[in-house]
Amino acid sequence: MKKVLGLTMGIICLGASIGAQATNVAQLVVRGTIVPAACNLSLGGGGIIDYGTIRSGELSQTAFNPREEKTTSLSVNCGTTPTKFGLALTDLQSASKVPGILGSGYTEAQNFGLGATASRRTGGYSVTLRDLRSSGATLNPIVRISQGAWQSSDGKVAQAPSQYSWRNSATITPAAIAQLTGVIAVKAVINKAQDLDLSRDVTLDGRATLVLSYI
Template sequence: MKKLAGLTMGAICLAASLTAQATDVAQLVVRGTIVPAACNLSLGGGGIIDYGTIRSGELSQTAYNPREEKVTSLVVNCGTTPAKFGLTLTDLQAGSKVSGILGSGYSEAQNYGLGAVSGRRTGGYSVTLKDLRSSGVTLHPIMRVGSGAWQHSDGKVAQVPSQYSWRNGSTATPASIAQLTGVIAVKAVINKAQALDLTRDVTLDGRATLVLSYI
């Protein structure tokens, strides 16, 4: 009988405890996520600039060897949602840079490496933004370093921390646009032949990462 009474008492206490937790207050939670505009970045030809076969006999032994400018298309598509965005480039072959190879008018931040063969640096190349447009309207490149002030640019692209965008007015302010088309122009310069190992094939191996970010 004591055991039964103990069980009954336990049930009563439990019922009393549950009743004590009852409340007449409830919480309403409103949730959602606002995401940036869904922009897609693409380069023509898979982003490959191909200089084909270059005969070693064409190269100067004692001077740098500039090649012709080649281009690929640049497209950014944000659907119907305008956005302010910019581009940064990171040189993945920065350790192979040949200082001064681009000549006057270029800084070392605008000099991208072409890789190295047998420990000898192949050369460098420049990247320039050209013919930027949005819905038929001409855009002009602007740039800033890090989080600094935006300023006008001639389109020559320096590596990070420099960031590039575009304006549709006279002031250096990023334009809010839904679509962008343009051209990325690349100009390679091969090292002096005497600085290369021409007893074997020398491959131009420039590689850079192009990143789209929202401003």
């Protein structure tokens, strides 16, 4: 009985010793979330460039057929928080591209497809950024490819992975701005009439996605 009692008392004393230990360590947690500036991107007229009705008789049979340039407004509003951001365009009709249709001064990366009718490619178009401004100050377009170095740009837009931004000084780096206004100029070129199926309506069906991203 004494052995049992002694064992029992030993366990009780050990339990009391553990329960009596003080807590002398605490953890401090600092939390929060940093979010990018809330910027809204919009294009005038819903981003639709409409060439209306084009008579087939107006088209050259053996040469590409450039149409007049049309424009729409570009606006980015980031409230009151200046931030660095850029734009990239992805051609959703790239499979319909007609090589060389834009002529000299353009690369194939700047050639956006106009879709196809009866498996015949309709044509192409170029996109150019113009008259970029922030709070009345002129901005100059710059471009980089796949996170490479920024370079000066003439505003002619090449498809992603090219990304466009703007500078407000001699240094070729993106400017932090709160608002941007500008013009997107589009010039369509229709394929040679001999390469189209003019026994039916041929629809100009260029589609591209314009994506704003923070830098």
